[in-house]
Structure formats: structure tokens, C-alpha cells
Amino acid sequence: MKRLLVLFILFSMLMSNAQDTTQLVVVLDAGHGGNDPGNLHQTKGLLDEKDLNLAMTLKLGGYIEQFLGHKVKVLYTRKTDVFIPLEERVKIANDLKADYFISIHCNASDNPSVVGTETHIHTFQSKVSNKLAHEIQKQFKERAGRYSRGVKLKNDRLYNLLVLKESNMPAVLVETGFMTNPTEEVYLNPEKGQDIIASAVFRAFRDFVKTNHSIEMRTADKPNEELKNEPVWKIQIFASTGPVSLENPDFLSIGDPIEEIILQNTNSAFNYKYYVGSFASKKDAKSKLKDIKSGPFKDAFLVKFE
Numbered sequence: 001m002k003r004l005l006v007l008f009i010l011f012s013m014l015m016s017n018a019q020d021t022t023q024l025v026v027v028l029d030a031g032h033g034g035n036d037p038g039n040l041h042q043t044k045g046l047l048d049e050k051d052l053n054l055a056m057t058l059k060l061g062g063y064i065e066q067f068l069g070h071k072v073k074v075l076y077t078r079k080t081d082v083f084i085p086l087e088e089r090v091k092i093a094n095d096l097k098a099d100y101f102i103s104i105h106c107n108a109s110d111n112p113s114v115v116g117t118e119t120h121i122h123t124f125q126s127k128v129s130n131k132l133a134h135e136i137q138k139q140f141k142e143r144a145g146r147y148s149r150g151v152k153l154k155n156d157r158l159y160n161l162l163v164l165k166e167s168n169m170p171a172v173l174v175e176t177g178f179m180t181n182p183t184e185e186v187y188l189n190p191e192k193g194q195d196i197i198a199s200a201v202f203r204a205f206r207d208f209v210k211t212n213h214s215i216e217m218r219t220a221d222k223p224n225e226e227l228k229n230e231p232v233w234k235i236q237i238f239a240s241t242g243p244v245s246l247e248n249p250d251f252l253s254i255g256d257p258i259e260e261i262i263l264q265n266t267n268s269a270f271n272y273k274y275y276v277g278s279f280a281s282k283k284d285a286k287s288k289l290k291d292i293k294s295g296p297f298k299d300a301f302l303v304k305f306e
Contacts, residue, residue: 034083059198199255233285
């Protein structure tokens with residue numbers, strides 16, 4: 001009986017571990033590349049579409065790996081400036097039996113006054129794609145402050161997009177803005193604009209997989225029960241005498257959740273403090289701090305919480 005009990009426990013542990021290692025696979029596709037520049041830059045000194053697409057795709061992948069990496073595996077059609085035929089991009093995703101395919105692009109128009117983001121799917125028959133696409137546009141409109149042109153279908157654009165038509169999994173193609181509009185082109189080129197775009201797509205994907213796959217964001221490297229008696233490091237990015245909207249563009253540019261802590265009964269005038277992260281390792285916290293200080297929060301610093 002004891003032996004059977006031990007075998008049952010071992011079997012249960014193996015089954016639990018097998019379930020824990022089950023991952024969704026998302027293929028991220030940076031449009032164009034190599035000898036295919038996509039839309040050319042309109043303003044001297046700015047980037048062509050292929051480079052903007054790659055920068056935003058790598059940022060998006062980084063966010064997914066950092067916060068969902070325990071349950072979501074990120075793969076790329078390209079991570080460098082190389083040309084990948086459209087058929088090969090779809091083949092990569094189909095051969096990998098990916099769960100989701102997200103392609104990142106920049107738009108163009110003959111009318112330089114046209115602005116806004118779009119998310120394309122094949123048809124309304126692509127029901128899961130449609131839900132994800134609407135989540136992305138919602139984030140662009142409500143959180144990133146971008147003008148949303150909505151979700152677009154084959155009938156809207158009057159032609160098929162091969163990466164959407166031939167994919168075997170839910171697939172979306174995100175148009176992040178119009179390079180032919182001077183204001184949007186300038187917005188898309190600096191890292192801050194790319195961060196806001198990538199974090200909006202990340203938040204949409206995060207919310208989508210939480211609802212549809214019960215996948216929660218990872219907030220620490222160790223389970224909470226292991227951290228009860230250990231210090232954690234947070235990065236203080238801002239302090240204020242009053243509340244600051246968490247939709248502040250500078251906050252959104254970080255791409256990570258912002259934690260607001262309100263101090264009570266203190267002599268300090270700055271009772272509202274804003275933090276990023278919760279790290280068990282000071283080394284990891286320092287690495288993230290370096291990234292944050294390269295943005296608008298030059299005076300950010302580490303705080304140790306016992």
C-alpha cells in the first residue's frame with residue numbers, strides 16, 4: 001500500500017510538471033526586411049518601415065517573455081534585417097503549430113493627413129482573430145491615446161493578405177501608424193513612441209490570454225510563499241504631492257505595470273509614489289533600472305522593501 005501511495009504521488013508530480021511546462025506559442029512577424037524596405041522614410045534621417053517594424057516587434061516579444069514567459073513561448077520570423085518571403089513567414093508559423101501569429105507593420109497613404117492605427121484580420125469567420133484584433137484597437141484608443149481606425153477585413157482592403165489568409169492559427173496584422181503623415185512618422189521613430197505601441201499590443205495580448213487561457217502575468221521570479229521573508233526590490237520612478245494618472249504617456253512608455261503607493265501620516269509632501277517591478281534579485285532590478293533611466297525617468301532609483 002505504501003509503495004502504491006509513493007507511485008501515485010510521483011505520478012501526480014509528473015503530471016503537474018507536464019501541465020506547468022505547457023506553453024502557448026506565439027509567432028511574431030516584423031514586416032518586410034532586407035532588400036524589401038516596406039514604406040520608405042518621408043523625413044531625412046528617419047527609419048524605413050522594415051526597421052521600425054523590427055524594433056517594435058522585438059520590444060513586444062521582450063514584454064511577452066518577461067511577463068508571460070512561463071506560459072507563452074515567443075518565436076520570430078526574423079530578428080535581424082533579412083528578407084523573408086511571405087510564404088516562408090506563414091510556413092514558419094504553420095510548421096511550428098503556433099497558437100497565435102502577430103505581424104507588425106507601418107501604414108502609408110496618398111493623403112498625408114491620414115492618421116491612426118488599424119488591426120487587420122482575414123474575415124469575420126476568423127472569430128478568435130477578430131476578438132484579439134478588437135483588444136488591440138481598444139488598447140491603442142483607450143490606453144495609448146492613438147487614433148483607432150478599427151479592425152479591417154479583406155472586404156475593407158479589397159485584397160487578401162497572405163499571412164492572414166494562409167495561416168492555420170488566429171492571426172492579426174497590426175498597422176501601427178502612417179509613415180506618410182509627418183506627425184505619426186516622428187512619433188514612430190523614437191524609442192518612446194515604439195514603447196507605447198509595443199506595450200499597447202502586449203497589454204491586449206496579455207488580457208486576451210488571461211481571459212481565454214487563464215494565463216496570469218508573472219510578477220516575481222519565485223513563488224510568493226518563497227518570498228515571504230525575503231526582501232524585494234522595486235524601482236521608484238516618480239513621487240508627487242497628488243495622484244498622477246496611470247495613463248500618463250511617460251508611464252505608458254515603460255510598458256510595465258505601474259504601482260501607486262500612497263503614504264499616510266508622514267511629514268513628506270510627496271505622499272504619492274510610483275514604482276515599477278518587484279524583484280527578488282538586486283541584479284535583475286539594476287538591469288531593469290538601467291533600461292528605465294534611458295527613458296524619461298532619469299532620476300529613477302532602487303528601493304528595498306523588507
